[in-house]
Amino acid sequence: MHALMLAVWATSAWGGPLRYAEDRAPGIVNPLFTTTMSEARINELLFEGLFADDFELRSTGRLAESFTVAEDLRSMTIRLRRDVVWHDGDGFDAQDVVFSINAYKDPATASSEAGRVSWITKAIVQDPYTVHLEFANPEYAPQNKLQFKILPSHRFPSTSIKRTDGFRTQPIGTGPFKFESFNGDNSITLKRNDRHWSAAKLTEIAMREVSDKNYQARLLVYESLEALVQVLPRDLATLENDRKVELYPYQTNSWWYFGLNQRPHRSLSSARVREALALMINVDQLLEPIGTGDRVSGPFVRSSPFYNHDVPPLTRDPDRGAELLTEAGYTRPGQSWIGPDGKELRLKLVTLSNLDTAMDVVINVQSQLAELGVTIEPEFLGIAEYRERVWRDHDFDIILSQWSFDRSEEIYEQFHSDGSRNFIGYHNAGVDDLLEKAKLAADPQQKKALLRDVHARIAKDHPMVFLWTLDNYAALSTRVQNVSMIHPFYFFTWASDWVFGQ
Known part of the structure; x- marks a missing residue:
């Protein structure tokens, strides 16, 4: 299959479409219902804001x-x-x-x-x-x-718009590129909008679905793609030494985490158990095999004005973790911890099957915690089952994922008790109050102070094990020129300037 893909995709004439890869094609092209980064990126080419x-x-x-x-x-x-x-x-x-x-x-x-x-x-x-x-x-x-x-x-006939509206497969925008077609191989073709005031240089952009992230770099090397949105750490050295490829570092407002389900009747509803788990995990050891980055202690990247640098990342201390489990009523008569209910401490960890390097992280943390008497049962889910299990049914103990934000870094929906994305069931009335005040704050300094306080309070509650923000690199063929920089969230914001050089 891979050989066939190379043969077919390599037939595009030099100077033809700019082809880039997504792990999964956007399921919908409508800015009202954006939930994935692949959707946000293609929206950036088709639509515009004020x-x-x-x-x-x-x-x-x-x-x-x-x-x-x-x-x-x-x-x-x-x-x-x-x-x-x-x-x-x-x-x-x-x-x-x-x-x-x-x-x-x-x-x-x-x-x-x-x-x-x-x-x-x-x-x-x-x-x-x-x-x-x-x-x-x-x-x-x-x-x-x-x-x-x-x-x-x-x-549209009214402002009441359904997710299933036909617009999602026939989008109309004002952006520098216009929708041409959804294709049988799950690719999407965009053509230049010749009426756009920016006069985009590229004539066509094609999104290719390549679910195997490891294969995307090969497609770029063999000139069957012109752009990779995010290079896997293991591919950096290969691409850096390829004279036909240019790497572009860019910083995202994206951080990884283990989300801990705090709903009633879950083991992690206990603050002591959550803190114990956090103290047992060697985060540096998890990060080492997957790349480089900065550890974070709360829900912002370290370069954010809202990041509270007075809150250090948690230092691993399994002995203190064991003390906290004992205080929470757990005993360890043998290899495993036994809860007050007489049951072994077994935690269901779910993650997306196509999340980059997730398997490495999951296997690593499973091994770490097994040595300390905590059993992790991992499940790798497709997007449909993931949304059902995590967003709707909250059927998990731990989730490995990442949050990506634009520069507003609005975390209200993730951490407010009534937040639409608070699927871990976090609740803190004081944090709710601060988030509400920050949402209304007109003074940037006041907002900064409020959100730094939010950072400190959330870190103290341990609703998540905050992990890291990774160093990110995009890779483009050297044929693609006039690329000044990559937008840290939307990627294609300045793609109108890009051009195929000679």
Whole structure:
């Protein structure tokens, strides 16, 4: 199969489509329902927000031409570009912006991205190219929150939009590339949008589904791909020494963790047991075989303004872990720890089967904890079963995963008691209060102080074993030129500048 893929994919003419790989093709192309990074990346090529990041990661106008913020910071007026056209030829205007905000907010839509607009209380069309927004609280820099993607109002009968709407397979945006086709091999073809104001240099981009992450690097070496979003650590040396490949380091707002299910009747509902488990794990030993990176002590990357550097990563101390288990009513008459209920401490650990290097981490932690009397039962799940078991049924004790954030680093949904992504069942009324205040804070310094306090409190509760943020590298064929840098979250933000060189 691999040989056939190489033969077929290598037939593309030099200077043809830029081909990049995803472990799994996007299941849906609709910004309202983005839940995976592969979906976020392809959305970046097809759709646009009012603002986007420049090379200094400052918000600059995209669909917005200019804006004015009121003196009381509770509203803003945005003037829109007049040279924007939807991929189907319809003109873009203020109604599209207002419609999109209302669609994200509509409870009947149940958008996974609704939190991006929850701070906007009203969106008003002032004229065809002017929008007025009103906010629930003062906003110091509202443009930083206005990067969510805008949808074509003329393609929907109302703001109540279903995930199954036909738009998901026939998306219409204003971005530099337009949707061409979903293909039988799960690939997606995009064509250049010749009407786009940026005048993209590439004529075509093709997303290829390559579930075997180990094989992606070979496809790049054999010139059957032009781009890898993330290089496996084991492939770095090979690609670095290939004169036809250029590596691009980039820092993501992404961190790994073991999430601990704290719901009633679970072993990990006990704070002592959670802390004991955290103290028994040698995180440095887990990291060593999979790459390099920085350990983290809480829910932010170390470069974040919200990271609390006064909270050090936990130091391994299995003896103290054993003391905590004893305090929690556990005994160890033999090899295994026995709980107050007379049952062996056995923990079900689930993770995605296609999560990079997850198997290495799981086998390693399973071995570590077995020596200390804790049995780990690993399960590697496909995406559908994973969503059902983790998100819906909460049928797990431990989850190995990673969270990726844009630069807003909004962790409300993950750690607030009512958060839509708080599938570990974490609850702390004090943290809830701080998260609510941080969400409303207009002063950046106040928000920084609040979230650093959140970091400290969460670390003390041990709802997760916080692991690391990995050093990331993208790899591109040297034929792809004018690549100044890679966006740390969306990857393709500046792809309009990329060009096939001679």
